[in-house]
Amino acid sequence: MKKPLLIIEDNAQNLYMMQFLLEKSGFTILSTMDGTKGVETALSCIPLAILFDIQLPGMDGYAVAAALKRHHELAEVPIIAVTSYAMVGDRERILAAGATGYIEKPINPETFVSEICKYFPPGWDAEGKL
Amino acid sequence: MHFSVLHLPFKHFFLNTFLCLFFCTGTASAIAQPLIVRVGLYENPPKIFTEDGQPAGIFVDLLNDISRREGWKLQYISGSWAQNLDRLERGEIDLIPDMAYSAKRAQIYTFPKVPALSSWFQVYAPRGHHIHSILDLNHKRIMVLERSIQDTAFERLRKGFELQCELVRVDDYKSMFSRVQRGEADVAVTNRFYGMMNGRKYGLEDTAVVFEPSDLYYAAAKNDPKHLLPTIDRYLSEMKAEPNSLYYQSVLHWTSQKVAFRWPLWLKIGGGVGAGILLFSLLGGAILKYQVNLRTRELRQINQEMEERIRERTAELATITREQVSIFESAGVGIIMLRDRVIVRCNQKTMEMTGYKYDELIGMSTRMWYGSQKAYEKACDQVYGQLARGETHRRSQQVTRKDGTVFWARLSLRAFDENKPKDGAVAILEDISEERRAAETLRRAMEKAQEADRTKSSFLATMSHELRTPLNSIIGFTGILVQGLAGPLNEEQSKQLQMVQKSSRHLLSLINDVLDISKIEAGQLELSHESFDLNPTLTHVLSLVTPLAEEKGLTLEFQVKPQLGSICADKRRFEQILINLLNNAIKFTEQGSVILACQAKENEICLSIRDTGIGMEKKELKEVFQPFHQVESGLARKHEGSGLGLAICQRLAAQMGGVITVASTLGQGSTFTLTLPRETTIDQSQEVHA
Structure with missing residues (x-):
């Protein structure tokens, strides 16, 4: 079975845009709009990667990153924050909280997918295969 | 001792005048060549002695009178009796007055014919003596004048009567009498004249022992070389013959005056x-x-x-x-004089402030300034300790008026004399209600402003997210469409969607600028600090703006050496400054070139962006870094922009310890230069004000 890519994003339009671009590139997408549910989903399916927003209802991005990092099952899963750069220090803070990477909004449709792929182990494709 | 012609007592004046007329004939020749007559002077009053430093006595009176009339010049030479005898023998003096005649003396000296006085010797003894005859002198201690006639005469007498007595020889009568008075001898042998004159003075009186009557002369040196004696003889004879003559007057004067009745x-x-x-x-x-x-x-x-x-x-x-x-x-403040913490005097303002009348305030304790008795007592040590050091005690407190209302007052207290602060102090009472109200208002305004600032920051953070989220959506989907990911587009659709995309990106940059300047001015912009290579960074920046330059047909030159080294700064903000400056240069240049040059120094780097654009007037150069400033020329208005770009760049540069300068000529172009230290100091506290 093809491993899904989990997106935790509360903004429907942003979610749709990311999902559209990633699906176009052959990724299977699982999505949730709530931080707490996102962590549960991640544990239940062990996704290919996790994209998450910082501003989230229920559990914000920092808490999500910290929660995901506590589970060694997810140790090898890239956790990538996707958020607007509001304040200097956001990037450092989210990386410190446990995120593997950081992508700034607004996303550039032309480079978005390739930026995600940078966080995959070398040789992976959209299906998570070598 | 020498004495010149001496004066006569005043009372003799008339007699002398008479005598002068009487003998005038024989004196005329002598006056022309005065004959100097040296006279031996010694102490044998009243006959001859010194009185008040002048020679005096009977012999002196007579001799003075004779010499005056004869025109002699007398020189008295004082000495003891014995000295005078020697001097006369050697011819050093011419006369010795008052010398008793003896055969022996007549061989040495020359005596005149006429004696001046007749005298005898007499024994004097202290009053109450029991000497009635010469035999009573047996076993007595007897004083005599040395080398005198009385000495030899008494010796002869003593031998004749076989008296066993001790003779004490002295120099002069005066010491003889005083020594007898003191009891050093029993009796004194003297001449009658001296005894008459001086006996009583020494407590002595005459005895019945009288002997050796003698004539007394003016004795001259041997053979009388100056022929004085005949003249003296003549005068003496004349004077003795005349009962009222100077002779008798002098004798009377010198013998009676001193023996006159004396008061006890x-x-x-x-x-x-x-x-x-x-x-x-x-x-x-x-x-x-x-x-x-x-x-x-x-x-x-x-x-x-x-x-x-x-x-x-x-x-x-x-x-x-x-x-x-x-x-x-x-005074606009209450002034209160205190003594021992009690009001003794106060001014009008104090009454107005407290609502008390003068009479009510006088005698009132400062207890009213304290909330409790305990505080009042406690303050005593503290306040008066300060006053005793000569300091002014100051505090603010609430004071209760007569009607019970309360006002805030500032109290200043100082002693008149720091050594006695309780004896007197002055208190200045100021109503600071208004001041405090103003301070309170200010404090509230500050709080409000801080609250507003927090709200603003919060608003900005929210806006940052809320504005960009829909914009992200617009830019993103437009991009998807333009790329044809959602399906093929015709040419017109593609063109219009690209316009949407461009406007969206511009809107995003405007929003970013407003957020940046707000954060900078609120001091909330934080900078990161990382070391990065300059060459690849500059290449990257240049690649970002190259499409714009090419679009306008401008040459973009890159005059940068290959090894610029690294710089430690906020990389993204560094890029932001350069992109902004390059974009501006391209924006305001219609033709020509934009050149990026870099001068790398040891501690700093200088990046300059030179264009061949419209340039600026001098007055505009000062305002170019002000927020919301836009070039006001008609040409410029066609350029879009928030007017915040340069203001942000300048502030970012400053926050990194650098500066942006500008040089420009209107119509020819501008050069913006960014100077940054290689090791930027991050001054987070720095606030840049517009």
Whole structure:
């Protein structure tokens, strides 16, 4: 079975845009709009990667990153924050909280997918295969 | 000792004049060449002696009279009797008055024919003696004048009567009498003249022992070389013949004056003392009265001056007092005089402030300034300790008025004399209600402003997210469409969607600028600090703006050496500054070129962006870094922009410890230069104000 890519994003339009671009590139997408549910989903399916927003209802991005990092099952899963750069220090803070990477909004449709792929182990494709 | 012609007593004047007329004939020649006559002078009063430093006595009177009439110049040479005898023998003097004749002396000296006086020797003894005949002198201690006739005569007498007595020889009569008086000898042998004159003075009286009558002469040196004796003989003869002559007067004078009745000593002393006291007291009284009058006048004058000065000083003091009272009463603060923590005086303002009347305040304790008795007592040590050090005690507190209302007051307390602070202190009471209200208002305004600032920051953070989220959506989907990911587009659709995309990106940059400047001005912009290579960074920046330059047909030159080294700064903000400056340069240049040059120094780098654009006027250069500034020329208006770009760049550069300068010529182009230290100091506290 093809491993899904989990997106935790509360903004429907942003979610749709990311999902559209990633699906176009052959990724299977699982999505949730709530931080707490996102962590549960991640544990239940062990996704290919996790994209998450910082501003989230229920559990914000920092808490999500910290929660995901506590589970060694997810140790090898890239956790990538996707958020607007509001304040200097956001990037450092989210990386410190446990995120593997950081992508700034607004996303550039032309480079978005390739930026995600940078966080995959070398040789992976959209299906998570070598 | 030499004496010149001596004066005669005044009372002899008339007689002398008479004698002068009488003998005038024989004297005329002598006056022309005065004959100097040296006369031996010794002490044998009243015949010859020294009185008040002048020769005196019977022999002197007579000789003076003779010499005056003869025109002699007398020189008295004093010495003892024995010395005089020697001098006369050697011819050093011409005459010795009062010498008794003896055969032996006649061989050495020359005697005149006429004796001057006749005398005898007599024994004198202290009063109450029991000497009635010469036999009574047996076993007595007897004083005689050395080498005198009486000495030899008494010796002869003593031998004749076989007396066992001790002879004491002395130099002069005076010491002889005083020594007998002191009891050093029993009796003194003297001549009758000396005894008559001086016996009583020494408490001695004459005895019945009288012997050796003798004639006394003016003896001259051997053979009388100056022929004085005949002249003396002549005068003496004449004077002796005349009962009222100077001869008798002199004898009477010198023998009676000294033996005249004498007041008893105690009476004399008493009388003298009494008279002295009387005289002294009269004199003293007069002097005292004079001095009192003088002093009284002085005092009166001083008194007048003092009164005048007191009047002036009183007037001055009255003026000063009036001035001080005016200041005191018109002061805008309460002034209170205290003694031992009790009000003794206060001004009008104190009454107005406290609502108490003057009489109510006077005598009131400062207890009213304290909330409790305990606080009042506690303050005593602290406050008065400060006053005793000469300091001013200051505090702010609430004071209760008479009607019970309360106001805030500032109290300043100081002692008049720091050594005795309780004896007197002044308290200044200021109503600071208004001040405190103003401070309170200010504090609230500050709080409000801070609250507003927090709200603003919060608003900005929210806006940052809320504005960008939909914009992200617009830009993203437009991009998807333009790329044809959602399906193929015709040419017109593609063109219009690209316009949407461009406008969206511009809107995003405007929003970012507003957020940046807001954060900078609120001091909330934080910078990161990382080391990065300059060359690849500059290449990257240039690649970002190259499409714009190419679009306008401008040459973009890159005059940068290959090894610029690294810089430690906020990389993204560094890029932001350069992109902004390059975009501006391209934006305001219609033709020509934009050149990026870099000068790398050891501690700093200088990046300059030179364009061949529209340039600026001088006055505009000052304002170019102000927020919301836009070039106002007609040409410029067609350029879009928030007017914040340069303001942000300048502030970012400053926050990194650098600066942006500009040089420009209108119509020819501008050069913006960014200077940054290689090791940027991050001054987070720095606030850049517009």
